[in-house]
Amino acid sequence: MTRLLVWDIPIRFFHWSLVALVGLSFYTMKTEGAPFVFPIEVHARAGYLLSGLLLFRWLWGLLGSPHARFARFLRSPGSMIAYGRRLVSARPPVFAGHNPLGGAMVVVMLLSLTFQAVSGLFLTDDIFFTAPLNGLAGGDTVKTLASLHSLNANLLVALIAGHLLALVLHRLKGERLVGAMVTGRKTLEGPPEDEPSQGLRRRAASLYLALGLVVLCALPVIWLWSA
Ligand code: HEM
Ligand code: HEM
Secondary structure: OEEEEOOOHHHHHHHHHHHHHHHHHHHHHHOOOOOOOOHHHHHHHHHHHHHHHHHHHHHHHHHOOHHHOHHHHOOOHHHHHHHHHHHOOOOOOOOOOOOHHHHHHHHHHHHHHHHHHHHHOOOEOOOOOEOOOHHHOOHHHHHHHHHHHHHHHHHHHHHHHHHHHHHHHHHHOOOOHHHHHHHOEEEEOOOOOOOOOOOOOOHHHHHHHHHHHHHHHHHHHHHHHHO
16 A cells, blocks of 8 residues: 555645535526625635636646646547446456546546636626626627526536535545645555656746746636736
8 A cells, every 4th residue: 555645735725626616606696606795706706706717727637746737637539438347347447547437537628617617708688797708799609608607607516516426426435536636645545556756856846837837827716807
């Protein structure tokens, strides 16, 4: 049994901020939004922060630490099927980072979240609020985007439910994934099938890169916030 640092600070910060902001987005649109006086304003601001966060995750998936990279965890459909088959066996295969099915699910969630945030930037509630990019699209396009924003919100609910169900299934198989997303460290029962990163060694360099990207991703958020 080995214990490895697999999720760096940026991934963990990304994940738990995402959970809080997506929760706030749904809360402000699917309930009366108390105690907020203008829930739509809070909804939009959560959306601006989410846009910056997602931009960061796409860049971190290209430049970030080993297990954060798409190239590391995006596998062929064949590997996903093979993993699915072995998952139902008595001894499921061990992965340090995202497993092949989890990796595909992560990218689908990121795409759906990104569509949700970007489409929101063109919407209006026809009463109090008009989003910053609304003027760039014609009335029909805005209507289509509003329907898609609503449809994709339902898809997101299904994806999040699937995500949580998968975590429960892994837990039943003895894999404690949630603790790893908190501490960054995963306990592996045997040698992993993916190449484990060497303890995310270049941590200082990686943190400077992350800080640079955070500043870069904050710029559009500041613009949207003040537009
Ligand atoms: C990932 C981020 C987002 C999530 C999860 C989200 C979620 C939702 C949900 C669940 C609804 C209600 C849909 C319905 O029941 O038909 C909604 C509506 C809406 N959202 Fe978002 N949204 C996000 C981002 C944004 C952004 C960035 C903006 C604007 C800047 C925005 C503006 C709106 C507007 C104007 C509505 C319609 C409100 C109305 O018709 O009164 N959303 N959103
Ligand atoms: C709004 C709800 C949620 C969304 C949108 C969401 C989204 C995501 C995304 C995008 C990832 C990939 C992380 C990355 O590589 O960047 C992820 C991974 C993960 N999430 Fe969530 N998540 C949600 C709720 C939760 C909750 C409530 C928990 C814990 C109870 C959780 C636990 C995890 C864990 C453990 C992983 C890593 C999975 C693995 O080891 O492959 N998530 N989630």
